[in-house]
Amino acid sequence: MIKELEISNQKSKIIEEMGVYFECQDGMSPLSSRIFALLVLEGSKGATFEEIVEALEISKSSASTNLQLLQSMGRISYYTKPGDRKRYFKASVNSLINRLDDKIEAWKRERCLHERVASYRKNVITLTDLDKKEVEKDLSFNLQYIEFVDVMIQNLGKLKNNILQTVNQE
Amino acid sequence: MIKELEISNQKSKIIEEMGVYFECQDGMSPLSSRIFALLVLEGSKGATFEEIVEALEISKSSASTNLQLLQSMGRISYYTKPGDRKRYFKASVNSLINRLDDKIEAWKRERCLHERVASYRKNVITLTDLDKKEVEKDLSFNLQYIEFVDVMIQNLGKLKNNILQTVNQE
């Protein structure tokens, strides 16, 4: 049927683009990205190991390795059906939340680093023969930046809670 | 002097940690990360090509390549002093804004991708023998996700404007 062909065509295009996106954005390996993209597309029914191997034309070993990786990152999970040995992998419901958590964690690290930069600046200011005005200006920019990061972290936290609510209320 | 040693020690630790951070977070090469970290630390006075090469113990060629890369990414810039051929490289004032822009751009791409996923789902729903209820549920989650991304983009936009204001009002 023509419609089916069209769909699978559309599918592989989306997988490819999503794949590249996650590769660049989240620093995952090409295969991990493609697998995750496929599972996002498949939705809650997920896909079996075999289906993944065939759809992406990859080796079983790569599939295995990358599926484990994705699980340890908290981005996918699997369920089983009674009387069926196969695993059905799917993008975990929390993959979104986990990603957000990762981002929040990253901003916190950034905050921490910039606090150290600020303290370094304070340290430098007492000692060097540099233009103190300049260093002080740098320092104040630094502190402003930290405030900004705080707002960022708060915002992300709020968003996370929003999502948690909408997910739970279902 | 002991204090100076202590400072340079502190400096190299911060550079290393910041370096790793940018490497993981923004996907830049190890050397680009270290250079950028150094320049963040140096503040508005910046550092010359030679200083960078010596401080990080890297080759001139690597320094050159990575400095060009960082410039093309909009993360650093340089100024010159009259009667001095050297370039003084520094983290560009806009590096923060540029990073934010990149993040906003990324979320927009993600939004776009998920719209395509949604349209794929609608397409599938009309055709397959799958459990329609499931697919519809997936679809609604999908649309919710897109809304979430919108909020994210808006938030980032607001933050960007805030920063632009505080920067300009100086």
Add this chain to the structure above:
DNA sequence: CGTTTAGTTCGGTAAAAACCGAACCAAATA
């Protein structure tokens, strides 16, 4: 108990990324 199914583990290879040295260039200086 032999075979099939559903995956895992390990060793190796191919491709890509990161970095370097040497040769080079252009502007300033002697």
Add this chain to the structure above:
DNA sequence: TATTTGGTTCGGTTTTTACCGAACTAAACG
């Protein structure tokens, strides 16, 4: 005009990443 300074470019090497095939395991089936 020869030399020094401040970098750039290019070719090659090393390291890392990504992936695969073959051998293996554990559970289920016949």
